[in-house]
Amino acid sequence: MLPRFWRKIKYRYDLVGSYCENCQSFFYPPRNLCPHCRRRSKIKEIPFDGKGRVLSYTVVHDAPEEYKEEKPYVVALIELENGVRVISQLVCDPEEVEIGMEVKKAFRKYGEDGNSGIIYYGTKFVPDN
Template sequence: MIIMTRKLVAENWRLEKARYALVGNFCKKCLGYHFPKKQLCLRCKTSEHLEEYKFKHEGKLLEWTKIYDPAKGFDFAGPYYYCIVELEEGIKITTQLKYVTDEGRLKYGMKVKLVFRRLFSHGNEGLNTYGFKAVPVY
């Protein structure tokens, strides 16, 4: 009965550019970044000054947790690290953190880069959905 957002083909299609290439927007008036992209600038309340912006695939690690009880559909990958990353432009995103072989080496504020991965797939017959995940840079 549960509708899983991530199974919705049209929704996933709508999000492709954001997930694949970190496409958001930048408001030339208030000099603010938006990710995911906004139809209207939240501050200026207009689309007039918005231009498409591709965020850099680098940032710093803020909080992280190791999820032992995985979200449905992620059980095969569990346990996995889940974190908040602040991109260079100051926008924050949540994502999985890969290749944590020694948690002791994770530090608040350390550099991470974003890589391209499969976010989820739906059995043998469903679609795969792709997007970004983070990797620590030691």
């Protein structure tokens, strides 16, 4: 678990995605190969701006044990300004969320391995007021 999380830290702490210079497509999570251009792909890693809007969402009432404290919480499908779609927790009152709502990235805790294990951090979204 430790090395698996550590390898992805860069992409979780910030929205670092990839860009194909051949067909101008953006990807998140980052890809090593462009699915459109395949062997002609020219992949470059780039940080995304972190602003977007809600395309759709769901409110989780029946949460896994480690997320019980946060329920009910919102999980949203978010379209970033470059067209990339990400699924992320949206930290806000479930009454507040609506389709089309403008959101921005936020650095938050994902969870932790109990009281003596490591703490997992990463990107979530919050309303962009």
